[in-house]
Structures are given as structure tokens and as C-alpha cells.
Amino acid sequence: MRKLLFLAGAMLLAHAAQAAQAGKIIFVAGNATIAANAAVLDAPVGEGELLSTGADGYIYIKTIDNGLFILRPNTQARIASYHVDAANPVNTRIKLELISGVARSQSGQAVKLARQNFRFNTPVAAIGVRGTDFTVFTDSDTSRVTVLSGGITMSGFAGACRPEGTGPCEGNAARELSAAQKGQLLQVQRGQSAPQLLQGNSSLAPDVVAPPRVDEPGKNSGGGTASTTEPSLDPKKDLTLKAEKANQEAQVAANVPGKTGPDVGESKPPYLEVTPTPPDPVVTLPPKEVSWGRWTAIADQPATSGLSKAGAERLGTTEDFVLFRSRSGSTFATPVQGSMAFVMNSGEAYVRDTSTKEKVAATLSNGELSFDFGKATFATKFDVTTKAADSFKMASTGRVGADGLFSSTIFGIPSENMSVTGALNSLNGATYIFQGSPDAGRHMINGVTTWTK
Template sequence: MRARFDLRVVALALSVACTTGIAQGTEKIDSIVGHAVAVVGSARILSARQSSPIAQDATISQGDTIETGADGYVYIATVDHGFISVRPDSSLTFERFQYDAAAPKQSVIKLVLHKGTMREVSGQGAQAARDHYRLNTPVAALGVRGTDFSVFTTADTTRADVRSGGIVMTPLGDSCLSSGSGPCEGPAAAQLFADQANTMLQVDRGSTHPLLVENRLPVISPQGAATQKSEDNAARSATEQTQGGVGVAPLELQFMHAIPEQTPRTVTPAPVPAPDPTPAPSVPAPPPKPEAQQVFWGRFAPLASQPADTTLDALLQQGSQRVDINMLFAMTRTPQPDMVMPAQGVFEFGLQKSAAYLVNAAAGTAVPGTISNASLSIDFGKRAFTTRLDLNASESTHSIVGRGAIGNDGILTSDYGSPASIHGALAGKTATQAGYLFLQSIDSKTMAVGATQWAR
């Protein structure tokens, strides 16, 4: 049975937030972030003094951290007329929140999303002082362009999408330090705006530039449409009421899991922990493990004194997908149900492994060759690829050239007019691996046959 908030309690909480904001008028607010207008499930507030459950209409101050459990949600109406939602299994710190109602451009806001998911509708402070707004995650820094956006992060990956306005995202590193304030600009930064539908920005630990990828995975809103609807209603209520209008009470604040109806409760502060005289030194996060190889090829036909490669047979029996087969080679790919290809950008891949032969089918001969000057370029915006390489065999060099299209499933297929027949596949979480088999006629009797493996 779906649980509902008591709308009268939510409306009263929003009214208190509104009255507080009006009473303060143009006074400068140095430490108050806002108020918790809705609290559901397991959620705590960690301050310099104590850790305790969050109560309805609790005051959130600069320096506080909001932590939610597996069923926890916290909606916050901020003093600069904005809205923040902290979703389940998340941790968000208000490292700095200084809003000057008399001079919003002087505001300074810095948040840290340690893990999980949050949504923010930027308030007047964030919109007026964009050069002084920063949201850090373990791997990225975000700035705003007057925005309604959501962010999901783990220790190694950050993804963000935009409902209105825009954001700028930059990987943390030497040119963008977590200790900084304001957005990190420059060649390592990328922007995303609301008119770029069904896309999101992604930064992985160690990457030098954000990827613009298809937003077809439920990572930004894992709790589904019910969460989105409740956030929309609460955001509208919070922003309209704190701006002094009548406001719109949330029509429906529901969640997909069953929770008991909220009842008033007495919050008992947890004991104040004794200070640690010797804080433990920070330990840097370990580097992410490289992705396992997911595109494989082997020579299925025996050649000269060399037997056929039986590795692919075992892979196929384990559920690997067959990509292609030509007169000498076969290729397989690990199933890719979660692969997300970049939505735009041209990326260069480097050759990792290859094998090639000059085959004379009439004579029954195959002369081994070596590959050099290899390149593979993929334009994800156009879903097209171009490739070339030199095949050196029998004291001669032959240029192998191919071009073609990339399907939605990441399969590479050469165009009709391509000199080389190319068939292959992309693989990896963000399409960082590739492989293809090629055939190209050298003369009326000789055919170039080969297999390649690539990475970016």
C-alpha cells in the first residue's frame, strides 16, 4: 500500500519556511541553508555537534551533512528560494552556503555529493552568483547555468542530466581542484543544456573530459516516475511559497515502496562523541580496475602447421555473441545490455592486437603479414566510422581502407562503396573497445584477410 505525506503537515512546513524567508527580508544570511519540508524513511543530519534523525521542518545549516538510508528521502526548501531533494542511499554536505538576499550576486554556495543521487532547482543565490557556485562529487565538479538538474555518483563515476537551464562539468584533477570554488572552465569542461534531450554527462575516475552519452539507463532517477512527480510538486510548492506567493500544495507525494504514514515524533539527540585528537589521514581512492576485454577474435581455420583457435568455441558456449566470420577469422563479443555509446564526439581508437594474411584461394596459399599505420576513427554523432591500415607482406605494402555505419547495438558494418569489407563491434561500459574483421581484394587472385582489436 502506498504511503502518503500528510498534506497539511507539508503545507504548514512550507508556510513556516515562507514566513521565515519573508521575515528576514533583506538581511544577510550566513549559515542557514533552508528547512526540511518533507522527510520520509531513514534520514539523519550530521552537524559539528551531533548526529540525529531529521525532523519535519528541521533547520539545515552550513556545514551540515544529510544522509539517507535505503528508504530515505529529504526535500529541502532553501533560503534563496530553491529546492534540493536527497534521494535514498545518498550523502550530501552543505560545505558552504552564504546567501545575501540584498545582494544575491555576492552569494557563495558549495555542496559535496559524496554518494547517491540528488536533484536541485537552483535558487536566486545560485542563479545570480554562478561564478561562486560549485557542486563536487568524488570525481567531478559541476557549475550551473540557472538550472534544474539531477546528479548520481559513486566513488568512480558521476552522471548528470538537466531538466531546464544547463550545467558545466569538469573532471577533478590538476586543472580542477576539489578545494576550488565556482565552476571549472577550460578545455576539460563540457556543458549540457535541457534542449539536448535524452542525453547526460558522465565523468569516470581518471578521465580527462566528460562524455556526452545517451540517457537510456535508469541511473539518474532509479526510484522511478513516482519520485519524479513528488519532487516536481514539492519543488513547485517550495519555490512558489518562499517567493511570497500563495503557493501550490503538493497534490501527491508518493513513493514506490511502502512506508508508514508520518506521525509526530520526539527527536532525542545522540550523545556528543568525544573529539578525535589525531584525525586519521585521508586515504586516496584506489584507481578503478580496467574493464575486462569484451571483443575477441581467433583463426577458426587451420593454416600451415598451425591449428585452429578453439577459444571462440568455448566463449560461444558461455553465451558470447557471434559478431562475424570470414574465410580465416571469427569474432565474438560479450553481451552488452548496459553499454552506453557517447551521443556525440569523434574519438580515435588505437590498435591493440591484429593478424593478417595475403590469401591466394586458387593456389591454396596464405602469406602472413604485419599491420602498421593503423587508425580507427568513430564519429558517434553521425554513428559512422572510418579506418585504414597498411598490410606489409611479401616485401610489399597494401593499404586497407574502410568506412561504414554503427548500429544502435554497436555493430560496425561497412558501406557498399567501402574498399574493404568491414564487420565488427563496439564494447565496454561507454564503448571504449572495438574490434573488426576485414576482407579486401588486392588483385584478381589475392585477398587481404585480417582481424583487429582496438581501444580508446
């Protein structure tokens, strides 16, 4: 009985020790290994397994969320963790580690939904993303990164930025790089906290240190310039590569000499160049539209909106106003670093005397709205004035999400006397509705404001 219990326990431990699958190999060439075994097409890649390529080695990995992780020659890396929670992306945790060499990472769907929980580590730096395609070179003392699409944030390991952390490192030392900064790269050397921006130093670029193959997804035939299209990872390429592998194995079985080696035993199957499948065109959707309306009639003014709107989700309501965002279109991605201030463009508000029930129109002035994206917070304030010269000061602070939605988190103290529900529709505009009492309930003020850079 003891023996049976021991064997059962050992089997359970062995099963628990198996790494969760993070992706699979969709292409391999040259000398390449995974967990000390030869890397082969369609092999699963587990969390924590060491990936290595030799001087002629390449590995293309398709992650479980349809992302891409590519290792070029003389590279060591691992997918430290790839936990995806599609139902609740806040629980997603993804970490890639480049130990040495050159690797490229293209964000999958899970990363795009939870980029605040993605981390790409090198021996000296941490990299975070905004739904991005980027390439990294590293050795034990220096890391450099270039961006093909989207943007990244990079920080050296210092202070609160530690290798064991998750998500992008925040703080004054973090630096951003976007695909729009063509020819530029960020570099971190051991002991540095803030990356250095290098202008047009192409000889140091990862694509020069270890150039991509001509069939690398998202690269053109010249090998060094990023395509503006997404990589093609469709099944046709897998089928082509499988046919190539079968042809190579058949040649070896028939004792057909390969490209190199003095005899059959030392020969290598010849590599057949594969014409990559043309990538699907990228469809750029317009951003989701933020709109508002007044759902109540006031005096002789009819309502301008209902509480629902076709093709839109309702973000919130006040006593008189409603805020919508269209369901179709691209969702705004909030930056992970930096700050921004807006000026009030327009506004509409009403002040209700809670004792007499009288409601009067008011004007808004001295408006301020600012965001600290590194801390994911906002602050806003403005003055409200009625025709009778009644004047009130309104203010609020709160949190901003990764999708550009923001709302108050503190309400009921004198310095913050209103609740806010709003949305960034770009880095150039925001809209929010508000409601609150500046004088312990004697008056209730609600309205809407729009803001621009």
C-alpha cells in the first residue's frame, strides 16, 4: 500500500511539474534546442523552458494568444510565464526573458488586453508594451531595443524596478520609444536606471547584429526593414514547412547528400527557401466615438437624447445627462507613462436648489483636467456660475483605465465634491459628465464638459 501511495504521489508531482504550454514552434532552422532537446516543428513550448539557437539557428514560436516570439542566431531565451485569463484579462500574467542574443516579440491578443501585466526582461532592463512589435539585442551588460509597430517603455533595473517584477516599470527613469521614431533605439547599460535614446545609430540595431531571415513574418525581402503589415501565421505556412521537413527526411533516408559534410552521416538536409504567405492587409478602424446627450426636458428645452443609443454602450448618467461610447471602432489605449493636461472646450450645466426644486442654467470657467498615466490617475476642477451670480468651485480626482475610461474614486470631502464619469477618445480629447454638491446638499450641480489639448 505504501508503495502504491508513493507511486501515485510521484505521478502527481511529475504531472504538477510539467510546464504549462505557452506556444508551439511554427518554424525552426539550423542548430536550435528547447530544454536541451532538438527543436522540431510543431513542438510545444512550455513555461520556463530554455530556448537556444546556434550560429545558424532560428526558432519562430506562435504563442497561445496568436502572438509571435522569434529567436535569431546565437540566442538564449525563455518564456518565463504565459498565464492567459480570457474571461478576466486583469488576471493575465506574461513574462518573456532574453538572456543573450537577439529576439523579436509581437504582442498577441492577451497581451493587448492586459499590457499592464506584460514584462520582457533582459539581464539589465525591463520592457513593457502598448500592443507592440519590437526587437531586442542583449548581452550581460547592454540591451538595445527598436520598435516595428506600436510603442514600448523601458527602464534599467534600479530602485523599485526589479527583475522579479511584473508589468512595465514606472517612474522618472522609464523612457518610451514608438514606431514613429524611425531609426532610433533605446539602450540600457548595466548600472543605468534611465535608458539612453540613440539617434540613427543603425550599426547597433538588433536587426544588424542578427539580421532576420527573408521569410520572417512582418519583414520584407531585404531583411532589415519592418513591414507595415501584421505577421502571417496562418495554417498554410505550417503545411508548407511540414512538407519541406518530410522532403528533407526522405532525402536523408535515401542517403542523398546534403549541402555540407564529407559523407552521408555528416550531411545536413538541404534547406529549401520558402516563399512566405502574403500577410493579410491591416484594417485600421476609426476610434470609438464618445458622445453625450441631455435625457431630461428643462423648462422649454426638450430632451436631446434617450437613456440608450443604438450601436453604443452607456458609460454613465447624471440627473440630466448621459454619456455614450460607440461599440464599433478601435478602443483608445491609454499610455503607460507620462502626463498630459487638457483645456475645457465646452460645457453645459444646471444648478438645482434642493429646497425649492428650482433648476437654473450655469456657465463653467477656469477648467483644468490633467492625467498622470504612470500612476493611472486624473484630477479636474472648474468654477460654476449662475446668472444670479452664485458661484461654486467643483473638483474631483480618480483613476483612468487602460481603455481610456476614467471615474472618481473619492467623493464626499470638501476638496472633492463631485463624481465624474468620462472617456479619453484620443490624446487630443476627452469628455466627462459630472454631478455633485458644493455646499452640503443645499444645491445639486450636474453637467457635461468636453476637453481638448
